[in-house]
Amino acid sequence: MTGHETREQVQGFLHPKLNHQGQSPHVAEQMARQLKGENAAVRELLLALSVGFVLPGPLPADLQRKIDGGEVESVDALVERAESAGLLSPDGSVVGPAQHALLNAAPTTRVHSLQRELVTLYVEDRQPLGDFARELARGGLADPRVASELEHAGDKALEHDPALAAQLYDEALLAGADEMATAARRAQAAVADGDLDTATRMIDTLLVCPDPPDVRRGVDVASAVWAQRGMLDRSADAYTWLGAPRLGPSAPLAAVAAIGCGNRSGAESLFPANAPPASPTLLAVALAQTGKGILESLAKDPQQALPLLIHASDMLNATGAAIPLPDTPAALAGLIALHSGEPHLAETVCRSAAAAGQGGNAAKPRLFLLQAWSAMQQDKLEDARLAINEASKANHWPLVPRDEFLRAALEVGLARRNGEIAELVMAWERAREAMLHTSVDLYSLLPWGELMITAARLRETRRVAHYLDEALQLLGRLDNPPLWAVPFHWAAVQAALLGESPSDLAPHATALARAAQHSHLAAVLAAAGKAWVSVLAGRALPADAEAAARGLGRVGMPWEGARLAGHAAAHAAERKDMVRLLSCARDLHPQGSSAGNGASGVPESRSAPAADAASGTQPDDSGLSEREKEVARLVLEGKTYREIGEAIYISPRTAEHHIARMRRRLGAENRSDLLARLRMALGPEDPPQE
Template sequence: MAGDHQPSARELLNGNGRGTHLTPSYVNGPDPAEPSAGPETDLLAPGSPHYMAQQLRGENAAVRELLLALSVGFSLPGPLPAELERKVAGGEVESLDSLVARADASGLLHPDGTVVGTAQHALLTLTPTARIHALQRELVGSFAAECRPLGDFARELARSGLADPRVAAELEGAGNKALERDPGLAAQLYEEALLAGADEWATAARRAHAASATGDLDTADRIIEGLFVRPEPPDLRLAVDVAAAVWAQRGMLGRSADVYSWLGAGKVGPSAPAAAVAMIGCGNRAGAESMFPSGSSPASPTLLAVAQAQTAKGVLESLAGDPHQGLPLLIHASDMMNASGASVPFPDTPGSLAALVALHSGEPHLAETIVRAAIAGGQGGDAAKPRLFLLQAWSAMQQDNPEDARLAINEASKANHWPLVPRDEFMCSALEVGLARRSGEVHGLVLAWERAREAMLHTSVDLYSLLPWGELMITAARLRETRRVSHYLDDAWKLLHRLGDPPLWAVPLHWAGVQAALLNESPADLAPHATALARAADHSHLAWVLAAAGKAWVSVLAANFLASDVEAAARGLNAVGMPWEGARLAGHAAARADERKDMVRLLSCARDLHPQGSSAGTGASGPPEVRNAPAADNNGSLPPDGGGLSEREKEVARLVLEGKTYREIGEAIYISPRTAEHHIARMRRRLGAENRSDLLVRLRLALGAENPQRE
């Protein structure tokens, strides 16, 4: 047995006081006085597998067999490998207790019966792989005989390279259990099952599900593409669900509907609600009702199945002339999905759809509450988080809370380690446009518009993306870029027409059309949108408010309005979650009021609706930025400071330097154009400017002296 010598366990402790064959200089490393070791010497460095093997050679073969078995995963008091058990039973070697005692006395075993780490590493590294795997299979057999699950040990076996159908089956089972609630773990388990020899295609749909739920769309796509070309793909319905969810995240909901049409109503089964949501989203109501007929029951009484069925019913109800039942159904669905804790492939989460319906109903605060609950409940897993955060941001923006909106956008961008999917990138870019438009920063608006132009090239129009398209319609009109979005908007109107022009979904887009027409100064373009709002007002409070606001806007631009009517319209906009829009209407009217009392009244209204302000200008389509200082000052409010200008004059000066007209200055800080002109004339006299160019130079110097750090 001399040639079969292996490390002495006692010597593996390397200086624990029990080793006797190691000199002190080699206990914790090479002697620093010795020359540097070469590659061959490194093989025998203390702690290396070869060094450990040499040290183990002092033990007999039976002890080494015991140590190897324990290193592989067998445990004391047994059972142990059949060959070792046979030798012990036949008296060929000393008793098991004696072997254990020898190993323990030499320091090779921990008190719990596991092998010291360095010895275990040496044994597993230097023992032939075939023998290791044979012992592992025998160990798996002993677990099976005792009906014991392998647990995490199955993962270790798979990662060690053992191919065994029993290990693969256990890993698959564990992956199936984790799939709905922890898709990231499920993905790892399925990959380890493949290492253990699992059939690649048997788990393909589930692996794709796990990948898509964690946001890895490319991996999910590759798996599904390979599965669909097989003659009889397993788990076909799940594969279709995954494909549809991926297409939706890519901003191509029409392709989601096509996948369900390809599957057919006869095979759709429990996926009928998902098919209905996809088909309604791309304008195919008849197809949705064929997949999910009215009165359909959930596939099972589970929370998940009921939540999915309620989602489809809620979306169908939202298409009605009186859509008030849609929102409660979707909120119930979102609550149930939160309670289920499941992450399943679906074109959109019930929380997102409920929030969209709330936003389209003029209830952004409710939308924010819904998405916060969905985020807290982990609805839809990591892949759904960005969209939920972006809807939270949209709700905040609509309520005139830009800081909260930007915080939510930041959360969306870091919700998982993947870039935003095209659908979410498109919404994010539209949010940036909306925030820039509301801030009045022209340069920022142009930059945001460029990003949005690129994002829109990677997506298509669907029912659930109308809010971003409405925002882009308004901005395109302001920037004279309507041609960039016209064909997308044509698709949006056609989609709504195919669905019967449902008021809930159509009203916000008509309101965007009104604002765009006002910016384009096109009464002909405004008329059909105003008519649609008036027609929908019988069943939609939001439509009634927006119709009144549109009428007020027309009267303001025609300089033929009553301050009381405008104020009522502005406060109505605030009541449906549009304070910024209300302030903008009141501010424009104040700038055009003939009577000073009307101007003061409208300025007061605007400041009530938009109390937070800045000194930045807003541009023709931006809302007036309201200062906390007194608004209706016609005489220059504060005493001159060291720069020679009052606070109000500094405010006007900044706007002059931005190139704004008297009217735009008045709209920005809620004074009349004539008052703005008086301020500028007074500053010109006070600064001794001879002409406009000279005034601009002197204003820059005055404001620069006030803020030297900005130079």
């Protein structure tokens, strides 16, 4: 402290409210003047401490030389002067305003020189820079040692916290890291976080280099990006470009991509079925199991495919690694479980993987959407909607084209099952747009099958015909593996039934019958298809129809089973058979109507009369059947169509149908007239329930 300034004056600089003028002066400017009044050695010490040097400990060489040579006071004396002036805290740190003023006033070259000297001390003592490296990089210090430490930190975070890794790599670039050398890792961090566009720009820049560094990782990222964009054939092309000699641990991923676009021989050349893991690590074994599981799924008897992929998913969950993949083992396991008639298992596997963060943020939406598909197939429509909502908010980026297409197909499937034609048409229009942004591959056959059925329902088959031809060609290139082909043939059978096209039905029915020799699911679906044909032809045996419907329920298709039973009831010749089949339909689909539900996909007029006959009695003296009396009581209670449906286990549309028929039968001209006539019809002995 100079002889002209008191401690109270300095405190006034540090605490403006203590200034005797009662006003807040510009603290930084006053502090700069105060520091200028101190001797050069005190300022030099304070600048070193502001940069990161600590007491007690080594000081900058220039200052230490002056102290050792007696040119300036001892360290203790300098510290005492700084503390007396209120510039240094008792813990040895420079007070905030003083530090800010010092760093602003000092030349940048001087600050960076001190920082490099400090980095040298860390290196010589073999101490990690830690977060200090991040501060140095953000402060503009270019130093290869700082860049190297930030790169190393990014590498450690890459597989478990890709968002942090991306920040560290960006800071490494600020510190002077090589842009091309880090491109593949930066792209991996971006794609794991769901930022496809950023990852694409980085990889495109890298892969056009004559000899790109870290090229295998770069191709892994490129393959994952293409797959998420719904262009799996481009994923396979990326690995073909890389070549088998350079694949290394990525060989199983190349097999997944190749098989997905129908190239079995290419997959086997890149990753033979008996290929050992690239190393004994958990991650390498998980990838090898994934490749083997997909190859096994093409067998005539693919029983080992699902266990292999579930094991791979469990191992990848345990590693916690978010690595670039054409598809996660959990998603592949879920698809195979769905294709095998085990939707509950698919839901469980995908839920566990999502909770473990398998594949990073980018994979979460797909895992949630597959959970939604599993729930939809099990006739748990509300659960399906909840899972779709989770998928939409699982990532801070928009859904990638592959996931957007899957979501659009789910919306179509839910609308078809709800039986609301307006909702179905709207969902179909959205799906038509989504399908323009993706292509057909083996792992998207379920949504394509759903769209095929809906196209037939809406008389829009021409919109999807060429996609379906591509799907059949793809299956043909793979020798029509039963596991993947059977559900697609079943969808084609349903589409042909809706379109009343026997010529379209025959080849798919034949394919199901042929596959029934090796596949239990195919046998069930073949029986169901045969029962449908018999029902629509008016020659079905009730026992056969019921057996086929309950078989569908046992393979995870209760809604499809209820549809079959309901239609069989509508065509049954005897009342006892109608009641039996309606009871079966209600067992399989308790929240829907039995046969009169518009969700069946067949016009109401076909099924409603039989439903009336089977669901209760014919009208009595009141003019109402027992079922209509149930509906009437609920109408008089003020219930909506949906509330009526929930109360007596029919669909809202069936409730509407009952009310319209009662209005016609009772001759009511409007709603108030209907309510009055319903009260008269029910009479005082049968009032509405309170």
